[in-house]
Amino acid sequence: MADAKLFTRGKAQELRDELRGANDKRDKGFLRKKTALKKIVANMTMGNDMSPLFPDIVQCMQIQVLEIKKMVYLYLVNYGRLRPEEITSAIGGFLSDCADRNPLIRGLAIRTMSSIPLPAIVKALVDPLRHALQDQDPYVRKTAAIAVAKLYASEPGRKVVEREGFVGMLRDLLADHNPTVVANCVAALVEVSERGDDIVLKLNGNVAGKLVAALGECSEWGQIYILDSLLSFVPQTHLEAEQLAERISVRLQHANSAVVLTTIKVILYLMNYMEDDVLMRVLERKMGPPLVTLLSSGSEVQYVGLRNILLIIQRRPGILQNEVKVFFCKYNDPIYVKLAKLEIMYRLTREENVSEVLAELKEYSTEVDVNFVRKAVRSIGRLAIKISSASDQCIQTLLNLIATKISYVVQEAIVVIKDIFRRYPNQYESIITTLCENLDVLDEPEAKSSMIWIIGQYSDRIENSDELLEDFAFTFKEEPAEVQLALLTAVVKLFIRRPTAAQELLPKVLKLATEEADNPDLRDRGFMYWRLLTSNPTAARDIVLSEKPVISTETDRMDKGMLDQLLLQTGTLGSIYHKNPNTFIRTAKARYLPDSPALNASSKRHLITPSGSGMSSSALRAPPVLPARPVSSVPANNAQSPVSPSAAAGGGISDDVYGQLSDLEFVNGGGAGYQTDIPRPRGAEEDLLF
DSSP states (O other), X not given: OOHHHHOSOOOHHHHHHHHXXXXXXXXXXXXXXXXXXXXXXXXXXXXOOOGGGHHHHHHGGGOOOHHHHHHHHHHXXXXXXXXXXXXXXXXXXXXXXXXXXXXXXHHHHHHHHHTSOOHHHHHHHHHHHHHHTTOSSHHHHXXXXXXXXXXXXXXHHHHHHHHHTHHHHHHHHTTOSOHHHXXXXXXHHHHHHHHOSSOOOOBOHHHHHHHHHTGGGXXXXXXXXXXXXXXXXXXXXXXXXXXXXXXXXXXXXXXXXHHHHHXXXXXXXXXXXXXXXXXXXXXXXXXXXXXXXGGGSOHHHHHHHHHHHHHHHHHOGGGSTTOGGGGSOOTTOOHHHHHHHHHHHHHHOOTTTHHHHHHHHHHHTTSSOHHHXXXXXHHHHHHHHHOGGGHHHHHHHHHHHHTTOOHHHHHHHHHHHHHHHHHSTTTSGGGHHHHHTTXXXXXXXXXXXXXXXXXXXXXXXXXXXHHHHHHHHTTXXXXXXXXXXXXXXXXXXXXXXXXXXXXXXXXXXXXXXXXSOOOHHHHHHHHHHHHHHHHOXXXXXXXXXXXXXXXXXXXXXXXXXXXXXXXXXXXSHHHHHTSOGGGTOTTOOOOOOOXXXXXXXXXXXXXXXXXXXXXXXGGGOOOOOOXXXXXXXXXXXXXXXXXXXXXXXXXXXXXXXXXXXGGOOOTTTOGGGOOTTSOOOTTOGGGOOO
C-alpha cells in the first residue's frame, strides 16, 4: 500500500479491530500488522486521538521486528505522558529490549525511555542506562550519552542524573575512541552545563587537544558540538590559544556554513588571549574568504552571515576591510538582505573607497522600495559625518537627490543634512536656500522638525525665517509633539536673534504651547522658556544659543565588551538579534569572556563579568556633574515682570519686546505663577491621586 493512502482518517475502534485481526499466524513477515501500525501512526500524525489503543500497542512490543519496534516506540513517546498509569505495563518490554542482542534495538529502547520523563520510567532506566554508557557498540554509547541530557531536562530525571553520577560517566566518555560517541558526549555535557546551576563544563588543554584531533572523523553536527565546547577551554598562556587556533583554522575551508561560523566564533574567542599581532593578522586574513563565501548561499543563510559579519567587523575590522564591493546589493536580493548589506557597506567605507560607495548609494536612491531608498539616503549622510574629507561629495550627492523632487527622498535628505550642519557648523549654510525651496513636500514629522531646526538655528541668516516659522505655526495644534517642540525652540531662537521679527509670533506660540497643548513636555518647555525670557534674557541667550557638542559616529559603535560577549553567540539567534540570548529566552544563560593570565590588554580593558565587577570602560564613566541651580531673580511676592509703560498705555507695539511677554495671560492666573521650583508641604490635598 502506498504511504499516501495510509493518511485517511479512521476511527480508533476500526483500527483496533484491524490491529487485532493481524494476529493471524498466516501473516508472514507481519505485513498486515505493519500496515495497521502505519495507519495508526498516520492518524496520530494528523491529530486524531489514538490513545485508546494503548494496551493493544503495548502488546506489539513482543514482536522482535525493528520496523514494528520503531512505530510502537513512536506511539509510546507520543502518548506515554498522557497515560502514566498504563505506561508501567510497557516497562517489562523496555527492559527486555535494553538487553537485546541487536544494538539498534538496545539503543532504540534507551532513547524511547529517556523521552518519557515519568518517575516510573526514569527509575527503571537507571541500570540499563549505566550499562548502555559502557556498551560495546558505539551506537548504543552515543545514544546513551544523549539520553543523559534528555533525562537532565526533566525534574525527576535531573535528580537521578546527579545521584547516579551519570555526568562523571559522560566525562569519562570524552576519551572514547569513536569520534561520534565523543561528539554526542560533548553535546550532552554542553546541554547539561547550560541547564544546570552548579554544573559548569571546563576543559583543560589535554582534553581540548583530544577533541580537536577527533574533528576530522566527525560528522558536520559532531564538529559543531566539539567546536562549540572549546569555548569552555580557558587558555592560561598565549601559546595555548595560538596553537589551538592554528589547529582548528583548517575547519574554515569546510563546505557547511554552520561549521565555518562556529570555527570563526572559536578563533575570535581565542584571539582575546593572543599577543602575537602577526599571527592575529594572518588569522584575520584566513577568516575573510569563508565569510565572503557565505554570501553565495541562499537568502536566509546570507542574512545570518550578514548579521554575524556586522558584529565581527565592529570588533575586528581588519577581517573584511578591503571587501566592501562584495556587499554591493544585487537586483534580486530580498529587502532584508539589502538592508543588512547597506549597514555593512557603511561600516567598511574608508577614505580610499568612499567614492565607489557613494556612487553605489546614489544608485540605490532610485530604487522602487521606499524603505531601502530612505536607508540609502541616510547612509550618505552618515558617511559625511564619518569621513570629513568626503563631506563635500556627500553634500553634492544629497543636493542631486533633492533635485529629483521625490517626496520621501527630499525629506530623508533634509533629515541627514541637519546632522551634517551640526557636524560641520558654518560650512554648508549656502545650501539652505535649496532646502527652503522644498518646504511644500514636507509631510513627515522627522523631516518637518529637522527643517524647523535648520530655520531656527540659522534664523539670523534666513531673511524670511519669521514667515517660514509662522507658516508652520498655522498647523501647530495638528502637528505631533516632535514638531511642536522643534517649532517652540526655533521660535525662541528667532526671538533671541531677531526680537522684532518674532515679537508677535513668540507670544502666539507660547500661548498655544502652554494653554492648548496636551503634552506635558511641551507645556513644561513653554513655561520654562517664558520664565527664562522674562526673568533673565541674558541667561536665556546663553542657554538657548549655547554651542552644541559636535556629533560623531562614535555613538553608532557597540561597546567592545558587549561585542566580545555577543561574539560568543556567533551563529545563534543572539547574533541575529544582536542581543544576549538570556534577554529573550527564559532558560538561556549569558556567556561571558572568562578572565585569565593570558587575556590581552585590549580585551581586559573592556571585560564584562557576571558579577559586574569588571564592567567595561563605558559603564564605569563617572556620572555627569550638574551645575548648581541658579536662584530666580523674580521676587516671590510678584512673580510677573513689570509691564513696560508703553505697553500699559496700550499704544501699538512696544520697543521692549521682552517686557511684552509679561502681558500674556496664561492658565491658572498667569504663566509667571508657574511655581515649579517652590516646594509644597507634604501631605497637601493637591498631592493626592484619585
